[in-house]
Amino acid sequence: MTSLSAAPGTATEGAATAPHAEWARPGGDLRALVAGGAAYGAASVDGACGVVARHGSQVVDLAALARATRRDLVDILAAPSLNRLLAAGRRTWQDVDAWVASAIATGAADRFCHHADEVRMLLPVDVADYVDFYASEDHATNAGKIFRPNADPLLPNWKHLPVCYHGRAGTVVVSGTPIVRPCGQRKAPRAPAPVFGPTERLDVEVELGFVVGLGSQLGDRVAARAWRDHVFGVVVVNDWSARDIQAWESAPLGPMLGKSFATSISAWVTPLDALSAAWLDPPRRDVALLDYLADPPEPSALDIRLELVVNGEVISRPRFAGMYWTAAQQLAHLTANGASLRTGDLYASGTISGPTPGERGCLLELTWGGEQPLALAENRALSYLDDGDEVVIRASAPGPAGSVVTLGEVAGSIEPARW
Ligand code: MN
Numbered sequence: 001m002t003s004l005s006a007a008p009g010t011a012t013e014g015a016a017t018a019p020h021a022e023w024a025r026p027g028g029d030l031r032a033l034v035a036g037g038a039a040y041g042a043a044s045v046d047g048a049c050g051v052v053a054r055h056g057s058q059v060v061d062l063a064a065l066a067r068a069t070r071r072d073l074v075d076i077l078a079a080p081s082l083n084r085l086l087a088a089g090r091r092t093w094q095d096v097d098a099w100v101a102s103a104i105a106t107g108a109a110d111r112f113c114h115h116a117d118e119v120r121m122l123l124p125v126d127v128a129d130y131v132d133f134y135a136s137e138d139h140a141t142n143a144g145k146i147f148r149p150n151a152d153p154l155l156p157n158w159k160h161l162p163v164c165y166h167g168r169a170g171t172v173v174v175s176g177t178p179i180v181r182p183c184g185q186r187k188a189p190r191a192p193a194p195v196f197g198p199t200e201r202l203d204v205e206v207e208l209g210f211v212v213g214l215g216s217q218l219g220d221r222v223a224a225r226a227w228r229d230h231v232f233g234v235v236v237v238n239d240w241s242a243r244d245i246q247a248w249e250s251a252p253l254g255p256m257l258g259k260s261f262a263t264s265i266s267a268w269v270t271p272l273d274a275l276s277a278a279w280l281d282p283p284r285r286d287v288a289l290l291d292y293l294a295d296p297p298e299p300s301a302l303d304i305r306l307e308l309v310v311n312g313e314v315i316s317r318p319r320f321a322g323m324y325w326t327a328a329q330q331l332a333h334l335t336a337n338g339a340s341l342r343t344g345d346l347y348a349s350g351t352i353s354g355p356t357p358g359e360r361g362c363l364l365e366l367t368w369g370g371e372q373p374l375a376l377a378e379n380r381a382l383s384y385l386d387d388g389d390e391v392v393i394r395a396s397a398p399g400p401a402g403s404v405v406t407l408g409e410v411a412g413s414i415e416p417a418r419w
Helices: 030-036 062-069 071-077 083-087 090-106 137-147 224-230 243-249 327-334
Strands: 039-045 048-055 058-061 113-115 120-122 130-133 164-166 172-174 183-186 195-198 206-212 231-238 263-265 305-310 313-316 346-348 390-398 404-415
Touching: 039 058, 039 404, 048 062, 048 071, 058 062, 058 090, 062 071, 062 090, 071 083, 071 090, 083 090, 164 327, 183 243, 206 305, 206 327, 224 231, 224 327, 231 390, 231 404, 263 404, 327 346
Parallel strands: 130 346, 172 263
Antiparallel strands: 039 048, 039 120, 048 058, 058 113, 130 164, 183 195, 206 231, 206 346, 231 263, 305 313, 305 390, 390 404
């Protein structure tokens, strides 16, 4: 059994800085928090659905604020999702950002503020297509060793193109939605025949997801350098995975029912414009890339740190900065064949894992295929998730002038299988 306290050094760095403190601060001074930029979501406020912005623990009802101060924005903000705002394009996103910041700074937003506990958050985006990548070299290597122990862990295409599969958009759910343990077909390696029943290997995947605002024309390619014109912002993603179902079904066409039962995203979308202090150069690549995958001139990797929390215990601290493929390259790859983008498309990074055990982003890796359970409190040996377990993924990034941008968390609890 692996002790959590024995996790290597880098896994615990930053633990004492409490990067999420301002998220939990009751009340909070809106004007002090505006420097980090707003995050956006959709909520039911006093029975009406609309777009909301969050600064600290305060939620601003933007539909109501628009009715009072910007009638021209009512159409895109009095809506049950962010999609109309997303479709309006980058100049409108920046216009709304500036308007919200000004309304907070002047106090004009005060009477449209609610405490986070008073509003019911909705799925922020009406998801069009959902694609999941596989962009962490450490994750791909570890998963390859576990699933194919007698072969090269990385398949020959991995360093030439950002590998991905098409997921199920209709089962993307907002943080807090209970996750019913999926049933499916599975077959243990030495079992004579498959069986059907609840998964025995329910896992999480710590990921970030990128939300497409502006679509593109069928037949056109979107260049990596143009990605900021199309991508509005980032959500935190938990790509729930049933490893036994996945292992048996995936050859030769990839994951399907082992993933499609649910994918959770944060209620809050953090605009890329709010991450201005978090950009980094991407890592060095080992092989020459084809031109369409060349990195854009401005930095396109993101310094975002995540925490995977099970039943209140932090079990991993993955870092997004080291991902081999960037969101810019992934968008260029998704459209390389002329496939069009639609408003509301969501593409996720793939499991975020780093080189040390304390930075691994799923239980498959953290417990090495279930063989090395983690020791949790109350003598719990965690290999895969039990009914009743609660999983939370938190994320934060450096903000302007030493501040911290806290991305919305994604949470979910496991309910028993229905069968
Ligand atoms: Mn995934």
